[in-house]
Amino acid sequence: MIEWSPEKIKGFQKALLNWYDQNKRDLPWRVDHDPYHVWISEIMLQQTQVQTVIPYYQRFMKLFPTVGQLAKADESVLLKAWEGLGYYSRARHLQTAARQIVTDYGGQWPQTIDGLKSLSGVGPYTAGAIASIAFNQPVPAVDGNAFRVFSRLFKIDADIAKPQTRHLFEKVIQNVISRDRPGDFNQAIMDLGASYMSAKNPDTVHSPVKQFDQAYLDGEEDKYPVKSKKKRPVQVNYFGLIIHSSKGFLFEQRPSDGILSHFLMFPLIKADELDNQKRSVQKISSDEIIDTIFQSWVSTYQLQLIDLAFVDSQKVSHTFTHQKWQITLLEATLPSNSDLSYFPGKWVPQDQFSTIAFSKVQSKMWAAYQQKIPKTN
Incomplete structure (x- = not known):
């Protein structure tokens, strides 16, 4: 794995955020930095494509516009609203967490990583996304896009299928994340991983950060990220x-x-x-x-x-x-x-x-x- 100088880190941040400011995806949950909106969208986006999630998110917000209304919703209505997204435990965890916020936190969102991870169904990635986007905390949000982007940028050959690899990526990202705009930084990585640095057919030659992509520069882009095969169901x-x-x-x-x-x-x-x-x-x-x-x-x-x-x-x-x-x-x-x-x-x-x-x-x-x-x- 390579390392970057402070100057290179600043150059990367500038190139990434300038591109994001001009090309960020127009998504309904990005109209504000409300933690409820960030949270619902991130849970829905687990295992589900963005274009599929958009209409679900919009309907969900009409039914349950606040965390309080989600907390007191009838479970059958909640599950019906979730129908088609699959992994229904996500919906149940949402309601459990909503009740935690209302009961344990007096309706106020916890703003730290540890506080957010105490909520039902909120793991390291979701906690990082909420903390950075909603509360401007300079913390990583390591999902599949981040694994793919940073493994190529730094030629990280650790197996991303292993749980301990997340800590390595968190350290790398923590070192390069923008302290001024951490939420935008993490969302820019999401957009970059979904476009120029996608899993299949990446278009790195037009990527706004191609000069920082060491795997691309070395002609080894197809080797990253390293991921062992899952066991067959x-x-x-x-x-x-x-x-x-x-x-x-x-x-x-x-x-x-x-x-x-x-x-x-x-x-x-x-x-x-x-x-x-x-x-x-x-x-x-x-x-x-x-x-x-x-x-x-x-x-x-x-x-x-x-x-x-x-x-x-x-x-x-x-x-x-x-x-x-x-x-x-x-x-x-x-x-x-x-x-x-x-x-x-x-x-x-x-x-x-x-x-x-x-x-x-x-x-x-x-x-x-x-x-x-x-x-x-």
Whole structure:
């Protein structure tokens, strides 16, 4: 890794900020330096592209214009507003943090890194972004853009997939960040990483800081950043049940922990749970699967599914960070007067689907069911 002189640091700051002043992206959360606006936008931008986030952010601000209103919002309304962004734990953390601000901080935002990191769901990057943009604190905001930009500028060959590498980058950025305009500096790095120094097809030859980009100058830009490959998601096989009656469709509330916690969804059964005889699920016949599910619902929920059968449609596939779900659909009917005392869910009429937050995998299941091949006599 190379080092810069004080003169070079000043030259870099000037070139970067002059470019930013003339070319910064016009984004709705940049109209002011309100910490609430910065915070919501940064949480939404995790794992999501800017152009996707913009309409979500605008709708969110109309629904929850202040941290106080977010704190007291009904969770179902919050999750519906978040529908489509995925990673729903982010939305729940937002509300928990909003309540912390209202209750623990008297409605006032903490302005230090440590104070901000005490809020639910706020990590080092988000804390750095809020502290620098909203409160003019000269602290780094190290995200994927910063990793990419500074690894090329300084030829840092540390593996950015390793947690300890963040501390190295924070030290490097702390040494070059503008003390007068830290928020603009961090946002300029974001814009630079999303344009001239992007991950794919960078246009460094036109970059406003190309003379500072050592990897580019040495013809080694494609070697940075260094990042070890992630482990492939583990495939988990499920059976998804589409159960209907005159009252609508039966939705099950997911457990309080794990993926899609608390969500109302079509019931899911892990294929492994049907492997009672310690055989591969692929070797269990269709009739055995249907019989096992039927008996399981009788013993667990005291519900007798009628006409339980496989849906003639493609399997539903959805990938989370560490898991890839493969879902085979079945459908059945259930008398509308069935006693749901032992079942963790409820009937939802189809015309009320729009009032419930659908996860992407739930939307895929519904779409696959609607496209099922009609049975012929």
